[in-house]
Amino acid sequence: MAQTGFREFLNDLDRAGQLKKITKPVDPRQMSALGSQSPTATLFETIEGYPEWRVATGLVSSRARLAIAMGCAENRIAFEFEKKSANPIDPVTVDSAPCQEVVMQGEEVDLTSIPIPLMHLFDGGPYISGTFAVSRDAEYGSNAGSYRLMYRTPTETGIDLVSPSDMRFYYQRALDRGESLPIAIAVGVHPLDMLAASYKAPIDTSELALAGGLRGEALEMVKCKTVDLEVPAQAELVLEGELLPIGWTADEGPFGEFSQISGDVKWNPIFRVSCITRRKDPIFYMLQMPWENDWLAAPVTEAAGLQALRVASVQAVDILAPVGACGYWALVASIKKRPGEGKNAVAALLSVAEVKHVIVTDDDINIHDPDELDWAVAFRVQADKDAIIISGARAKHIDPSVKSWELGKGGLPTTAKLGIDATIPEGVPRSMYRRIKNYAKDRVRLEDFE
Ligand SMILES: Cc1cc2nc3c(=O)[nH]c(=O)nc-3n(C[C@H](O)[C@H](O)[C@H](O)COP(=O)(O)O)c2cc1C
Numbered sequence: 001m002a003q004t005g006f007r008e009f010l011n012d013l014d015r016a017g018q019l020k021k022i023t024k025p026v027d028p029r030q031m032s033a034l035g036s037q038s039p040t041a042t043l044f045e046t047i048e049g050y051p052e053w054r055v056a057t058g059l060v061s062s063r064a065r066l067a068i069a070m071g072c073a074e075n076r077i078a079f080e081f082e083k084k085s086a087n088p089i090d091p092v093t094v095d096s097a098p099c100q101e102v103v104m105q106g107e108e109v110d111l112t113s114i115p116i117p118l119m120h121l122f123d124g125g126p127y128i129s130g131t132f133a134v135s136r137d138a139e140y141g142s143n144a145g146s147y148r149l150m151y152r153t154p155t156e157t158g159i160d161l162v163s164p165s166d167m168r169f170y171y172q173r174a175l176d177r178g179e180s181l182p183i184a185i186a187v188g189v190h191p192l193d194m195l196a197a198s199y200k201a202p203i204d205t206s207e208l209a210l211a212g213g214l215r216g217e218a219l220e221m222v223k224c225k226t227v228d229l230e231v232p233a234q235a236e237l238v239l240e241g242e243l244l245p246i247g248w249t250a251d252e253g254p255f256g257e258f259s260q261i262s263g264d265v266k267w268n269p270i271f272r273v274s275c276i277t278r279r280k281d282p283i284f285y286m287l288q289m290p291w292e293n294d295w296l297a298a299p300v301t302e303a304a305g306l307q308a309l310r311v312a313s314v315q316a317v318d319i320l321a322p323v324g325a326c327g328y329w330a331l332v333a334s335i336k337k338r339p340g341e342g343k344n345a346v347a348a349l350l351s352v353a354e355v356k357h358v359i360v361t362d363d364d365i366n367i368h369d370p371d372e373l374d375w376a377v378a379f380r381v382q383a384d385k386d387a388i389i390i391s392g393a394r395a396k397h398i399d400p401s402v403k404s405w406e407l408g409k410g411g412l413p414t415t416a417k418l419g420i421d422a423t424i425p426e427g428v429p430r431s432m433y434r435r436i437k438n439y440a441k442d443r444v445r446l447e448d449f450e
Pocket residue numbers: 129130131143144145146147148149160161162163164165166167168194197198199200201207287292293296297
C-alpha cells in the first residue's frame with residue numbers, strides 16, 4: 001500500500017468534515033482570497049488555464065486540523081512532537097514513485113505550466129509557499145527545510161534564503177568553494193513532513209529521519225532525475241535544480257509574510273530548475289500565509305521549548321507559542337517550580353532560535369487564558385528582579401523593529417530578547433495568592449431564589 005502522503009491527508013480532512021470542494025472554475029489569482037474565507041481546508045477542482053491540476057489550501061490553518069495530522073488532542077501536539085522526535089527513523093529509498101509519473105527536462109522545463117498563485121496585494125509575484133526543500137553537504141549530510149520560491153522566469157525562481165538556516169549555511173559553504181548548490185523542492189507532502197522540515201533541528205540531525213519519527217515509519221524517498229538528491233516519493237510535484245553561485249544578489253519580494261506583514265524586497269540567490277517531475281493528476285499545495293505557516297511553526301517552537309526546559313532540568317507543565325506572535329516570536333510556559341527555576345526556565349526558553357519574548361509562570365495558571373496570564377504577570381513580577389534582557393541575539397529579517405534594511409546585501413540582523421519570570425517569587429508563601437471566593441458559594445444557588 002502506498003505511504004500516506006498529501007492526498008491521503010486531504011481524505012482524512014474530508015472524512016472529518018474539514019474539506020470544502022469547489023468545482024466551479026477558479027482563476028489562480030483568486031484562490032488565496034477564496035481559500036482564506038473558508039473555515040475548513042479547500043480543494044479547488046477546476047483551475048482556469050491548468051486542466052491537469054487541482055489546488056488544495058488551508059490544510060493546517062487551524063490547530064484542530066494540525067491535530068488530525070498528528071493524531072492527537074490539540075493541546076498535546078507539542079508534547080507528541082517532542083516524544084516522537086526522540087525516536088527518529090531513517091528514510092528508505094524506493095525505485096519508482098508517484099512524484100515522477102511525468103518528467104520534464106531540458107527544453108521542456110516550464111514553470112508557467114504550474115498554477116503558482118498570486119496570493120497577496122503587495123507580493124512581488126506569484127510564489128510557491130509550501131515547500132519541502134532538500135539539500136546535502138558532504139560533511140553535514142542531508143537537510144530538509146521549507147523556503148519560499150518567487151517566480152522569475154519559466155526556468156528560474158528566487159529562494160528566500162535570507163534568514164539563518166542550515167540550507168543557508170550549506171549554500172554559503174558551496175559559495176566559498178565557488179560552486180552552485182544542488183537542491184530539490186518537493187511540493188504537496190504530508191503535514192508531518194512539513195513539520196519536520198520546519199523544525200530547527202541541530203545541523204547534524206536529519207529532518208528526514210525526524211519525519212520518519214513523526215510518522216512512526218521510514219519516509220519513502222526516490223532518487224531525483226538530474227541532481228544527486230532524494231525527495232519524498234509521494235510528493236505531488238518536484239523541482240530539481242541548483243542555487244546559482246551568485247550569493248544574495250537578486251531582488252526577491254515582497255512576500256506576504258508569516259509575521260502577517262507584507263514584507264520588503266530582499267536580496268536572495270536564484271534557483272535554476274533543471275527538471276520538473278510530478279504526478280499525472282497533480283494537486284498543487286497553496287500554503288496560505290500567514291496562518292498555515294504559523295500553525296506549523298507553533299508546535300515546532302513549543303517542542304524546541306520543551307527540549308530546552310528538559311535540558312535545564314525544569315519540569316514543564318504546559319507550553320504555548322501564541323499564534324498572535326506568529327508561532328515563532330514568543331513562548332509562554334507553566335512549570336512545577338523549585339527555587340530558582342523560574343529564572344532557569346526563562347534562560348532556557350530564550351535560547352530557542354527566534355523566540356524573542358518569554359513568560360514563565362507556575363502550574364496553577366492556565367497559560368491559554370490571557371487574563372490569568374496578565375494576573376500572574378501583575379502580581380508575581382518585580383521588574384527589577386524578574387525581567388531578563390539579552391542584547392544582540394540572532395533575529396529574523398522580517399521583524400521591522402530590527403531595521404534589517406540598514407544591513408548590506410546578505411547581512412544578518414540581531415535582536416534584543418526579553419524574558420519575564422512570573423512564578424511566585426522565592427520567599428513569598430503560596431498562601432499569599434489564595435484566590436478570592438464568595439462566602440457560601442458552594443451552598444447557595446441563584447435559581448433557588450428566582
Ligand atoms: C511554510 C513555511 C515557509 C517557510 N518559508 C521560509 C522562507 O521562505 N525562508 C526561510 O528562511 N525560512 C522559512 N521557513 C522557516 C524554515 O523552514 C525553518 O527555519 C527551517 O527550520 C529551516 O530548516 P534548515 O535550518 O534545516 O535549513 C518557513 C517555514 C514554513 C513552515
